[in-house]
Amino acid sequence: MTELGIGIGWRPEIAEAVEALPGVDWVEVVAENICADHLPDSLARLRERGVTVVPHGVSLGLGGADRPDPARLAALGEKAVALGAPLVTEHIAFVRAGGPLTATPLLEAGHLLPVPRTRDALDVLCENVRIAQDALPVPLALENIAALIAWPGEEMTEGQFLAELVERTGVRLLVDVANLHTNQVNRGEDPARALSELPVEAIAYVHVAGGVERDGVWHDTHAHPVPKPVLDVLADLTSRVSPPGVLLERDDDFPPAAELAAELETIRTVVGTRSARAKGLPPARAESRARGRVGTAHAHGARSLEPAPRRAVADPLLIGAGARASGGPMPSAPVVHEPDPAPRAGARQRLAVTQAALLSALVAGTPVPEGFDTRRIGVQSRALAAKRAGVVAKVAPELPEILGKGFRPAFLAYARSRPMTGGYRRDALDFVEHLLLADRPEDPAARRRLTEWWQDRSGSRPPGRATRLVRAARHALVRR
Template identity: 35%
Template sequence: MSGNRFNAFQDHGVGIGLRIPHYEHIFSRKPVVDWFEIISENYMCDAGRPLATLDRILEQYRVVQHGVSMYFGSVTAPDPEHLKRLKNLVRRTKTPWLSDHLCWGSVDGAYTHDLLPLPYTWEAVERTVERVRMVQDYLEIPVAVENVSSYAAFTGSEMTEWEFLTEVVERADCGILFDVNNVYVSAMNHEFNPLDYVNAVPADRVAQIHIAGHSKYEKYILDTHDHPVIDPVWQLYARAIERCGPTPTLLEWDDHIPSFDEVHAEAKKAQRFLQPHATELVRAAK
């Protein structure tokens, strides 16, 4: 059986992020897409066009929710209103699993709306595990935490990022949304070998994989989601698939968004890594 308990044993294939500039194309052409990932916060309103649009999408496509503001690593408790709205949306979409980031972004009720990195400390492990467990228990569906791109490292860190990720997911008993572009970006910014990360991540907990493009500056790389996926990231993806097996994969493209067909074609490049693996599995099964 493909999949694992962190993605409800789903074999979703290759999806793309649902973005406004593509609505018209999707509704008029009804393209065949394995699945769409939605940003949960964009649909956590009470009524109106966002939810009406989502309902139309849900009639025709599989949807998985991805959040940007749960801030599993924030020290202050999550907003109960946020959790309530998120659960209502989960009931609406029937998302088989839900993801958000292994980061922090709010403190004492003030929100930065950014995915800020955590120091890789035992204290941060404890705090984050507590919050992931609480959210997972409340939502009653599998939760996956995503590794973020980062531009700063902390003097107080007590372990590597992949050790930190492993500690959190093992103790919280949750899944991983493994972003191989983020691994690449952080590896360049923090001067480590990205393959060390890919080779260390607990493969049996990877519920989903993100691929994306980024922007290179003179002294650092920014995770901008506004370019095609570069070859070194495809190589990391190939290694991740080798370790994890066929895994639901999602291309993120959030800025300077090209046509639907262009984004979809970029995403479908992932199939060349997924299909040979599937063929091998079938051959082995025989």
């Protein structure tokens, strides 16, 4: 398995700082933020220095009811090749719902949403993973996500769900310890139990990130320092296995480089100390051991990442806590060479209906499906709208400049009944069109600037009455 060492998420806002940080062995880049044929200069310089760069996808939606989009898979594969990456990573999540399977409008979440831990969802996920593995030029690892909401009627714990996914597909795992902590606060799930049930030998690397708790809900912001409870989960994991890599994620409110360096040093200490104890080494050797592993990764480059071994699922009990109570490997079992079976009849259809109903409640204001916590759905819905507003402000910074303090309330009012259907740049255009059709803002100068902005990017004049009626009917259909 590829030895990565200690890394940090590369973001354009901290590109220079990342290049200058001491002891950074590898970086991870959001795949959708780069082009394969025009890599940022900073990433090119890092690669020239021998720093491994791993593309991290956020838009495949492998946990969704639809099969993976071949174009998205091809684009992710091209970026992996351009970066010389030893693997690519994605999430166990769904990011869109609706469309042909449900004969309803396709909705985009703009966020990673949890997959129900059911047999139907696992069957669909396994087939989607197989499709992705066959299409990608390098191995795939999948990340557990943080969630504010829980699905009713779940049939497995997170650890059991992930263990069976690995058994059936051989996929590697990207374990996010911050997400395990998030799910403890938000859903009462014990991180230690999840770790005991995980196939730790399948871990490709680990994410560490900060967040904040508000009103009893943990928000995985990636915009705050890593708290002690997350470091404690990291320590628990490294007492069970020595992870090939550990990466610090930071996506917003970036601190000075010195603070990032201090967080990396803290992570390095936790990983080194606990890994040393797990192997019976004296604490004094912990840091040298950690640095030695990092140095080896630097000196020899990335080694091949073999798929996790596939084993027969003999007794379902072997997938639970008893199989990996110590974090050790599964008991030996015959290797399975047969392809993973297709989902049971109707599994995709059933999953599509439930995911579309949930996403519609979150982004289009339709009734909350039976069995969900209505209050939590409200929290998640507001969080999704706030994230949309924040991302639109980044991809179209002229809009907050033109609208001033009125941008955020106007966008949130727009987002309450108008789900995203085509990505954030399309969302920005639709938002401005919505304002202009309502003769807003009231200031003529601001309205004129918005009109010019919209025309520059849409290449056409604002829509006429017929188009407005069609779009109004479309929005009404989504809300039903």
